[in-house]
Amino acid sequence: MLLGAVIRHGEVAVRISEVEAYLGPLDPASHAFRGPGGRAAVMFGPPGRLYVYLSYGIHHCLNVVCSPDGVASAVLLRGGEVIAGKEIAQQRRGLRVPARRLASGPGNLGQALGAELSDSGALLTLGSQPLRPAAELWSLEPAETPTPWAVTTRIGISKNADAPWRFIIPSDPTVSGRRH
């Protein structure tokens, strides 16, 4: 369960409020649909790694690879709340952006965390980080307590659009888009 978990890159940390699952050759909406030869090769690899892709030539979107080695799947991080490194995130996103929008939406979340294409394939350290985290270090800390959640269909895709594979924390103001 990624909802409520905290992803950290250097000094910036985000508590995840919205995710979407993408599978492999069975899911036409997935980048892994066409096999392990393309940009989504990391989705076929071992779990606990980042898959980063460039969306519309502008936005760096973050996924967590979740399936065993050899099986393709990843979870797109679509939104969350910046809980550490707010000044850095604010600087990256622009000073006019309200706090709750700093990491709301997949492109915004990637920008707040300073994700780049070269981060694709990076290993996510499990658990909390040392006091002074290395700028290039990624980590993922599971939620401490269970979180109320809801399911919806995915957003922004045309293929396999009916699959109910989007998961949100309904009460969280950092969820992007519709809440049903």
Next chain:
DNA sequence: CTTACGATTGCCT
């Protein structure tokens, strides 16, 4: 080699 297309966002009307 050339062309078309997004797992999006923010600004414009």
Next chain:
DNA sequence: GGCAATCGTAAGG
């Protein structure tokens, strides 16, 4: 609600 921005991929010739 409409649409431009912008570039790595993937598909086509």
